[in-house]
Amino acid sequence: MATFxxxxxxxxxDLSLVTAxxxxxxxxxxxxxxxxxxxxxxxxxxxxxxxxxxxAWAMFGTSIVFLSLGPSxxxxxxxxxxxxxxxxxxxxxxxxxxxxxxxxxxxxxxxVVSGTLLYVNIGKFIGPAIFALLYAVTRDYGIxxxxxxxxxxQAT
Numbered sequence: 665m666a667t668f669x670x671x672x673x674x675x676x677x678d679l680s681l682v683t684a685x686x687x688x689x690x691x692x693x694x695x696x697x698x699x700x701x702x703x704x705x706x707x708x709x710x711x712x713x714x715x716x717x718x719x720a721w722a723m724f725g726t727s728i729v730f731l732s733l734g735p736s737x738x739x740x741x742x743x744x745x746x747x748x749x750x751x752x753x754x755x756x757x758x759x760x761x762x763x764x765x766x767x768x769x770x771x772x773x774x775x776v777v778s779g780t781l782l783y784v785n786i787g788k789f790i791g792p793a794i795f796a797l798l799y800a801v802t803r804d805y806g807i808x809x810x811x812x813x814x815x816x817x818q819a820t
Contacts, residue, residue: 666691666753667792668799668808669746676805677742678735687746694750703758712763719755726752730809749809757784 669691673684706715726748733745761777768776798808 666695666750668795668805672733672805672809673742676733676735677737679739679742683739687743690743691746691750691753694747695754698751698754699758699761701758702755703762706759707762707766712759712766716756716759719752719759722748722752722755727810730806733806733809760784 666688669688670681670684673679673687674681679687702715702719706712709715726745729745729748737745760780764777764780765773794811795808798811799805802808
């Protein structure tokens with residue numbers, strides 16, 4: 665999701681490159697935090713499925729809000745939405761790693777997690793192409809973010 669953050673901030677929201685970079689930094693920091701916290705919560709309560717369902721609903725809600733994204737948004741609203749985007753778009757990976765590590769055979773955690781990350785990284789190549797296709801078809805960044813978030817939610 666971070667791939668197009670700067671483009672959206674500059675082109676669709678008329679923000680400066682510096683401000684767009686700060687928004688991207690916010691997405692990346694909150695993405696890492698969301699990953700760690702969600703993985704920890706899933707591990708502590710012993711239910712990756714329950715935490716993943718919370719994340720899925722948060723991603724769905726965030727995608728709905730992105731439909732209204734536009735240049736009339738205040739800067740705090742933009743930062744708020746992209747902060748939530750960072751948390752929810754990173755959370756599933758923490759849950760996945762916690763659950764994969766939990767179910768891996770003893771002594772094989774690194775190999776199983778590495779194999780899992782192969783498929784995760786394939787998605788990092790496909791995701792931006794899907795986003796670009798959604799934008800090309802709709803010419804609306806809000807729809808592209810909403811559709812991509814919703815697609816991510818369904819894929820998990």
